Amino acid sequence: MSSQTARSNLMALPAIAWLGLFMIVPCLIVFAYAFLTRGLYGGVEYTLTSENFARVFDPLYAKIFLTSVRIAGLATLFAILIAYPAAYAICLAPKRMQPILLFFAVLPFWSNYLIRTYAWIVLLNREGLINNLLRWLGYDGEPLSLLYSEGAVIVGLVYNYLPFVILAIYSSLSRLNGDLIEASRDLGAGRVRTFLRVTLPLTMPGVAAGGVFIFVLSIGNFVTPALLGGGRFQMIGNLVYDQFLTANDWPFGAALGMVLIAVMIGLLLLQARASARFSGETAEAKHG
Amino acid sequence: MISGHLILDCASKRENAVKLSGEMRASKKIAGLVGAAMLLQAGTALSADLVISNWAGYMAPDIAETFKAATGLTIEVVNHATNEEIMGKLMASQGKGFDVVFVSSPFAHILNGQGLVEPLSDATVPNLANLYPEARKLAYDPGNTYAVPYAWGTTGLCYRSDLVKGTPDSWASLLAPTDDLKGKVTMLATDRWLMGAGLLYKGFSVNEKDPAKIEEAKTALIAAKKTLLAYDDTTFYSKLVSAEASLVQAWDGWCNYGIAENDKIKFVVPKEGSDLWIDTMVIMKNSEKKEAALKFVNYILEAKNHAWAASNIFYKVPNKPAMESLDPALIAQYPNMGMTPAELVGYEELQDLGEAQRDYSKAVSEIKAAN
Numbered sequence: 001m002s003s004q005t006a007r008s009n010l011m012a013l014p015a016i017a018w019l020g021l022f023m024i025v026p027c028l029i030v031f032a033y034a035f036l037t038r039g040l041y042g043g044v045e046y047t048l049t050s051e052n053f054a055r056v057f058d059p060l061y062a063k064i065f066l067t068s069v070r071i072a073g074l075a076t077l078f079a080i081l082i083a084y085p086a087a088y089a090i091c092l093a094p095k096r097m098q099p100i101l102l103f104f105a106v107l108p109f110w111s112n113y114l115i116r117t118y119a120w121i122v123l124l125n126r127e128g129l130i131n132n133l134l135r136w137l138g139y140d141g142e143p144l145s146l147l148y149s150e151g152a153v154i155v156g157l158v159y160n161y162l163p164f165v166i167l168a169i170y171s172s173l174s175r176l177n178g179d180l181i182e183a184s185r186d187l188g189a190g191r192v193r194t195f196l197r198v199t200l201p202l203t204m205p206g207v208a209a210g211g212v213f214i215f216v217l218s219i220g221n222f223v224t225p226a227l228l229g230g231g232r233f234q235m236i237g238n239l240v241y242d243q244f245l246t247a248n249d250w251p252f253g254a255a256l257g258m259v260l261i262a263v264m265i266g267l268l269l270l271q272a273r274a275s276a277r278f279s280g281e282t283a284e285a286k287h288g
Numbered sequence: 289m290i291s292g293h294l295i296l297d298c299a300s301k302r303e304n305a306v307k308l309s310g311e312m313r314a315s316k317k318i319a320g321l322v323g324a325a326m327l328l329q330a331g332t333a334l335s336a337d338l339v340i341s342n343w344a345g346y347m348a349p350d351i352a353e354t355f356k357a358a359t360g361l362t363i364e365v366v367n368h369a370t371n372e373e374i375m376g377k378l379m380a381s382q383g384k385g386f387d388v389v390f391v392s393s394p395f396a397h398i399l400n401g402q403g404l405v406e407p408l409s410d411a412t413v414p415n416l417a418n419l420y421p422e423a424r425k426l427a428y429d430p431g432n433t434y435a436v437p438y439a440w441g442t443t444g445l446c447y448r449s450d451l452v453k454g455t456p457d458s459w460a461s462l463l464a465p466t467d468d469l470k471g472k473v474t475m476l477a478t479d480r481w482l483m484g485a486g487l488l489y490k491g492f493s494v495n496e497k498d499p500a501k502i503e504e505a506k507t508a509l510i511a512a513k514k515t516l517l518a519y520d521d522t523t524f525y526s527k528l529v530s531a532e533a534s535l536v537q538a539w540d541g542w543c544n545y546g547i548a549e550n551d552k553i554k555f556v557v558p559k560e561g562s563d564l565w566i567d568t569m570v571i572m573k574n575s576e577k578k579e580a581a582l583k584f585v586n587y588i589l590e591a592k593n594h595a596w597a598a599s600n601i602f603y604k605v606p607n608k609p610a611m612e613s614l615d616p617a618l619i620a621q622y623p624n625m626g627m628t629p630a631e632l633v634g635y636e637e638l639q640d641l642g643e644a645q646r647d648y649s650k651a652v653s654e655i656k657a658a659n
Binding site: 042043125126230233234245249 | 373376471
């Protein structure tokens with residue numbers, strides 16, 4: 001037993017070293033920078049201060065934080081509403097078709113993020129495909145301003161991260177014990193009731209995993225608001241980016257980054273705890 | 289860098305001649321989108337005689353070969369996406385690892401203030417004599433004692449003359465557009481130029497440091513957001529070509545990329561004035577190859593070599609024989625290439641803001657967060 005533990009420790013070593021070197025150490029550096037003073041021309045001066053964290057709560061930046069939460073939250077909501085039926089449909093397909101359908105769901109992910117985002121510019125702009133299609137269909141008013149709006153940012157985020165959510169929900173759905181649904185139906189529950197009382201609660205861990213995933217990726221995103229939002233919507237990611245690349249304020253950027261990381265870690269922990277408790281409950285239910 | 293190329297490659301369908309320049313500019317101002325991660329990229333190659341850091345696409349692609357043929361010296365070119373990126377590296381290493389660096393004039397000024405750059409003179413760089421007299425007495429470095437101007441230009445309004453009535457010759461055309469232009473204008477996103485539009489509109493200096501005046505410009509820019517299509521640093525000229533926008537705030541050189549695709553596109557500097565930006569070459573004091581570095585700078589200043597930037601990426605260069613060697617057809621097609629040095633130095637040189645940079649950054653955050 002102990003030699004096995006030793007071997008598994010050894011095998012985990014590369015991964016641990018990787019995480020340590022490229023994640024923990026950089027995070028510690030960022031954390032340390034967040035308490036230093038801004039160097040006038042980039043970099044930091046080694047004078048301790050807590051001012052950077054105080055500034056994060058300045059109403060202006062708090063507002064940007066809230067905007068980010070709103071945009072990421074809406075993206076999460078829409079992604080789940082689209083991904084759940086999609087994952088469900090894939091689950092209902094014949095077993096041998098499922099990997100193929102999943103493959104198609106994930107396929108867009110194989111192209112570059114920026115190209116996919118630019119494709120939306122081509123679709124949505126005032127002289128773009130959608131407006132041209134409308135014109136072709138006989139619409140002759142002012143072209144619709146679809147791009148450079150909060151909606152466009154949300155569309156971009158949902159589109160780009162949807163495959164993750166579909167996969168997460170699919171993995172939950174595919175592990176669902178079919179007997180439970182049968183039992184529910186045998187006991188007289190209708191389709192809707194069975195879905196709401198059995199299927200949905202049992203697949204919540206998948207929904208939560210997918211949801212947390214897209215939320216975390218969206219809230220820190222800075223490319224999509226810059227491109228599809230036309231820079232008109234400042235998200236926390238853009239703010240961090242600006243601190244390093246134009247404002248020369250690395251410590252403030254570091255402080256913002258730390259707060260963002262704290263939010264992400266908090267959410268991931270909540271999700272992990274919820275799903276642990278959940279699997280505990282189902283295990284109990286099975287034994288009971 | 290890769291990101292910058294992708295951004296531009298799919299953002300616009302320019303002809304090959306223009307493509308290079310677009311890539312260069314994309315890299316210069318935005319590549320940073322993903323390039324932030326490259327802040328720590330090491331930029332040294334021990335094998336080459338010289339290490340040069342420049343924006344991607346800002347020199348002839350075969351510069352290493354031609355320079356080697358001319359001098360026998362090998363060079364290694366590394367790229368930076370923004371001034372801030374290379375400044376971070378230079379501050380950290382005290383300039384070690386680099387011999388010649390291309391930076392905008394305010395940053396050259398800072399590097400000189402920090403004692404990181406090597407003094408220059410006509411004796412060590414004889415081709416300085418090729419520079420226009422105006423380029424020899426720029427405020428940040430009269431006499432070219434530490435920096436050599438490589439390219440210069442200004443910021444103005446680039447517009448579709450077939451969609452805009454008359455000549456939009458005021459910053460008010462951008463900030464308070466007529467009804468037919470509402471929702472069809474874009475502004476630059478980078479803080480100096482975004483704030484610049486507001487400051488000039490209000491009649492202030494592009495280097496204004498007074499918080500009250502910065503506040504006024506900010507208020508004007510927030511009001512202007514309602515009539516704005518987007519903040520755009522990289523694809524504004526494509527928006528003109530596609531008629532998505534009719535009037536955009538643009539750097540002169542970049543407006544030329546739009547003109548290349550549609551000759552109805554025109555450039556004008558508003559009557560209230562504008563900024564003068566200058567990109568420069570500096571030699572690092574800690575360079576161990578100063579002699580070779582001086583040779584390189586001198587080589588670039590040869591008319592034929594310096595003209596490359598003008599004839600290929602449509603940037604004005606402050607080199608008299610180089611500009612005089614240009615094909616008149618080029619200037620006819622891109623009239624702002626014909627702007628005289630006297631006109632250019634009539635605009636206000638962008639200077640380092642020091643601590644006031646923070647007020648600018650904050651104002652820009654507020655503008656972008658405003659509804």
